[in-house]
Amino acid sequence: MADSKVYRASTTAPVNIAVVKYWGKRDPKLNLPTNSSLSVTLSQDDLRTLTTASCSASYPAEDVLILNGEKSDVSGARTQACLRELKARRASLEEKDASLPKLSTLPLRIVSENNFPTAAGLASSAAGFAALVRAIADLYELPDTPSQLSLIARQGSGSACRSLFGGYVAWRMGDKEDGSDSMADLVAPAEHWPEMRALILVVSAGRKLVPSTSGMQQTVATSGMFKQRVAEVVPAHMAAMEKAIAERDFEKFAEVTMRDSNSFHATCLDTYPPIFYLNDYSKVAIRIVQMINEAAGKTVAAYTFDAGANPVIYYQEADSSAVVGTLFSALQKATGWKEPTAYASMNPIVALGDLAPTLAEGVQRVIMTGVGQGPQKTDQFLVGETGDILKA
Amino acid sequence: MADSKVYRASTTAPVNIAVVKYWGKRDPKLNLPTNSSLSVTLSQDDLRTLTTASCSASYPAEDVLILNGEKSDVSGARTQACLRELKARRASLEEKDASLPKLSTLPLRIVSENNFPTAAGLASSAAGFAALVRAIADLYELPDTPSQLSLIARQGSGSACRSLFGGYVAWRMGDKEDGSDSMADLVAPAEHWPEMRALILVVSAGRKLVPSTSGMQQTVATSGMFKQRVAEVVPAHMAAMEKAIAERDFEKFAEVTMRDSNSFHATCLDTYPPIFYLNDYSKVAIRIVQMINEAAGKTVAAYTFDAGANPVIYYQEADSSAVVGTLFSALQKATGWKEPTAYASMNPIVALGDLAPTLAEGVQRVIMTGVGQGPQKTDQFLVGETGDILKA
Numbered sequence: 075m076a077d078s079k080v081y082r083a084s085t086t087a088p089v090n091i092a093v094v095k096y097w098g099k100r101d102p103k104l105n106l107p108t109n110s111s112l113s114v115t116l117s118q119d120d121l122r123t124l125t126t127a128s129c130s131a132s133y134p135a136e137d138v139l140i141l142n143g144e145k146s147d148v149s150g151a152r153t154q155a156c157l158r159e160l161k162a163r164r165a166s167l168e169e170k171d172a173s174l175p176k177l178s179t180l181p182l183r184i185v186s187e188n189n190f191p192t193a194a195g196l197a198s199s200a201a202g203f204a205a206l207v208r209a210i211a212d213l214y215e216l217p218d219t220p221s222q223l224s225l226i227a228r229q230g231s232g233s234a235c236r237s238l239f240g241g242y243v244a245w246r247m248g249d250k251e252d253g254s255d256s257m258a259d260l261v262a263p264a265e266h267w268p269e270m271r272a273l274i275l276v277v278s279a280g281r282k283l284v285p286s287t288s289g290m291q292q293t294v295a296t297s298g299m300f301k302q303r304v305a306e307v308v309p310a311h312m313a314a315m316e317k318a319i320a321e322r323d324f325e326k327f328a329e330v331t332m333r334d335s336n337s338f339h340a341t342c343l344d345t346y347p348p349i350f351y352l353n354d355y356s357k358v359a360i361r362i363v364q365m366i367n368e369a370a371g372k373t374v375a376a377y378t379f380d381a382g383a384n385p386v387i388y389y390q391e392a393d394s395s396a397v398v399g400t401l402f403s404a405l406q407k408a409t410g411w412k413e414p415t416a417y418a419s420m421n422p423i424v425a426l427g428d429l430a431p432t433l434a435e436g437v438q439r440v441i442m443t444g445v446g447q448g449p450q451k452t453d454q455f456l457v458g459e460t461g462d463i464l465k466a
Numbered sequence: 467m468a469d470s471k472v473y474r475a476s477t478t479a480p481v482n483i484a485v486v487k488y489w490g491k492r493d494p495k496l497n498l499p500t501n502s503s504l505s506v507t508l509s510q511d512d513l514r515t516l517t518t519a520s521c522s523a524s525y526p527a528e529d530v531l532i533l534n535g536e537k538s539d540v541s542g543a544r545t546q547a548c549l550r551e552l553k554a555r556r557a558s559l560e561e562k563d564a565s566l567p568k569l570s571t572l573p574l575r576i577v578s579e580n581n582f583p584t585a586a587g588l589a590s591s592a593a594g595f596a597a598l599v600r601a602i603a604d605l606y607e608l609p610d611t612p613s614q615l616s617l618i619a620r621q622g623s624g625s626a627c628r629s630l631f632g633g634y635v636a637w638r639m640g641d642k643e644d645g646s647d648s649m650a651d652l653v654a655p656a657e658h659w660p661e662m663r664a665l666i667l668v669v670s671a672g673r674k675l676v677p678s679t680s681g682m683q684q685t686v687a688t689s690g691m692f693k694q695r696v697a698e699v700v701p702a703h704m705a706a707m708e709k710a711i712a713e714r715d716f717e718k719f720a721e722v723t724m725r726d727s728n729s730f731h732a733t734c735l736d737t738y739p740p741i742f743y744l745n746d747y748s749k750v751a752i753r754i755v756q757m758i759n760e761a762a763g764k765t766v767a768a769y770t771f772d773a774g775a776n777p778v779i780y781y782q783e784a785d786s787s788a789v790v791g792t793l794f795s796a797l798q799k800a801t802g803w804k805e806p807t808a809y810a811s812m813n814p815i816v817a818l819g820d821l822a823p824t825l826a827e828g829v830q831r832v833i834m835t836g837v838g839q840g841p842q843k844t845d846q847f848l849v850g851e852t853g854d855i856l857k858a
Contacts, residue, residue: 307690332738332739337736344691
């Protein structure tokens with residue numbers, strides 16, 4: 075019976091870590107940002123969301139979303155905005171071509187799983203919304219480009235728009251009121267600069283002494299210096315970063331990355347009441363990056379922090395010994411090292427002294443990854459041919 | 467023999483803690499600031515420098531300065547600028563009145579002692595240069611007003627200019643190139659608002675994981691947002707703070723104090739490489755102040771941080787129970803409480819939970835003080851009638 079057919083599409087989508095940060099909305103409803111941003115898409119070998127979108131007339135009437143094994147509310151404005159837009163685009167195709175099955179009218183069953191624990195403190199919403207939008211677009215066979223889909227993903231979670239591309243990705247803030255020009259585009263594919271690596275130090279949650287309840291809109295409303303970040307600092311960082319990427323100039327890439335992270339966290343501190351994401355372990359990691367660069371005589375490592383205490387350290391493959399070798403000397407007991415025997419034989423470029431045990435106290439896990447590809451279609455499904463929910 | 471006469475003058479001078487911060491010089495040589503600032507002078511019952519200035523033809527030819535029992539170098543540009551200016555003013559008096567002894571030609575012997583340990587982490591240079599300038603001005607019987615003397619003290623240490631007054635003191639940045647209008651003036655005497663109290667939590671130095679080697683000029687040179695602090699944020703804070711003081715409006719005073727501290731530390735973090743003064747204990751103290759204010763239903767406490775991790779908490783005498791009672795509940799083992807028995811009987815306004823032992827881990831000492839008077843002439847001398855050096 076055609077009625078009971080289950081239509082399916084499955085995709086993976088990546089995490090991205092910004093080097094010019096998104097912080098502040100000029101339109102909270104449409105998720106329109108106060109400034110452009112730029113990120114590196116991380117390899118899905120290490121961090122990815124797998125999402126299967128399916129629809130069937132045999133499903134109960136309500137759309138269903140299952141995230142990491144738990145039923146998730148789809149009635150929120152952000153999820154609804156994505157589903158509504160995607161269905162409308164499918165409906166428009168169906169109107170033009172009567173032979174197409176009326177998928178836009180069928181209930182959705184969407185199942186999604188991350189290959190990294192929530193405890194890692196990585197924001198999973200970017201990969202999650204990118205995968206959701208990409209999977210449904212594939213299910214609906216939409217002809218939209220990744221940039222066009224990024225307009226939809228952006229409404230789910232701002233930074234999700236950047237996870238529709240691999241490599242080096244900009245989110246152009248745009249200036250239209252309806253947000254129709256606030257979308258992601260590709261600055262350079264991963265192949266342009268494949269040597270970019272990222273080492274994430276997962277700072278144990280137990281150290282989070284002060285809860286971060288406030289958000290970016292509190293910064294927009296109260297920070298006396300935020301305006302200058304938006305008006306001058308970020309535009310300069312965007313231009314310098316695009317040039318650094320075009321020229322594969324790691325020293326410039328690193329400087330802008332560190333300056334922009336500092337600037338973003340400074341606006342958090344300038345919020346009233348202040349927002350703190352960096353803790354004493356974060357600061358130790360910053361100091362260690364500085365020591366590695368001083369010892370190397372050039373900038374071989376760059377730290378950046380999202381809205382959390384975890385340092386993400388960018389470096390180039392060729393500098394693994396200086397960067398990974400030195401951090402491994404402090405963190406050999408942490409989990410997540412890919413080739414611990416190799417790192418143990420590397421000589422740290424600088425002796426870390428007391429900073430080593432202090433960092434080790436706060437970091438029990440690392441994630442080793444690097445620049446990677448955008449969403450990938452896959453034949454691994456989380457929804458079976460009969461609509462049953464599968465495990466990854 | 468007149469030749470061997472020892473001329474002496476002795477003064478005390480106070481510490482001040484800014485509520486609108488000085489950070490950044492537009493002229494490093496003259497110590498001209500990028501912005502005005504405003505401070506509360508703290509009581510000399512608790513924190514003061516005692517300085518005796520003396521001169522005598524019987525002294526060896528070189529000027530001598532003894533700080534806390536140790537001979538200190540007087541050849542530095544900052545000390546020399548102060549001594550040169552003071553001697554020039556005395557010489558000018560001597561020129562006009564031939565009957566005056568020629569003190570300007572005699573070697574100086576200056577002895578200075580703080581009543582608080584350097585380990586307390588309080589910048590002692592403000593009280594030190596204020597006392598030095600005031601004591602020599604008294605020795606030389608200069609007719610200059612405190613504002614005029616503040617021009618000299620400023621060249622020793624910027625914030626010293628504010629320690630020439632008691633109460634609530636502004637340092638007007640001025641706009642002349644020679645710095646002749648960059649001086650302190652009295653916003654309000656201590657008597658205008660005598661209920662202002664200050665509780666200083668001394669965060670143990672052992673927690674300083676990352677050294678702060680850079681200084682304010684690094685911020686001026688590299689912070690992308692510092693310009694907005696100087697151009698907009700501080701002028702607004704100065705105006706609001708002067709109004710709050712005039713009206714004895716503690717809630718407004720507190721808000722501006724906290725916002726300005728946040729803004730100052732944000733520009734430190736926005737420095738490249740970043741400067742960190744706040745640590746995890748500082749943040750716990752900020753959170754506790756927020757909890758006290760939330761529980762009180764109004765702002766009864768304000769935190770501020772100088773270039774260090776120590777919270778200075780301003781509050782009004784009438785709110786001692788809420789502020790001191792609550793902090794004492796976490797820190798009863800710390801030294802420095804003036805009336806521990808009384809505080810123990812106060813009910814904390816809010817239960818601090820895990821924050822209490824965390825704060826206690828970092829704070830072993832408190833200093834209880836409040837708004838106080840400016841420099842005071844004293845007959846306690848650190849140089850004897852024969853020029854011998856005495857102990858305080």
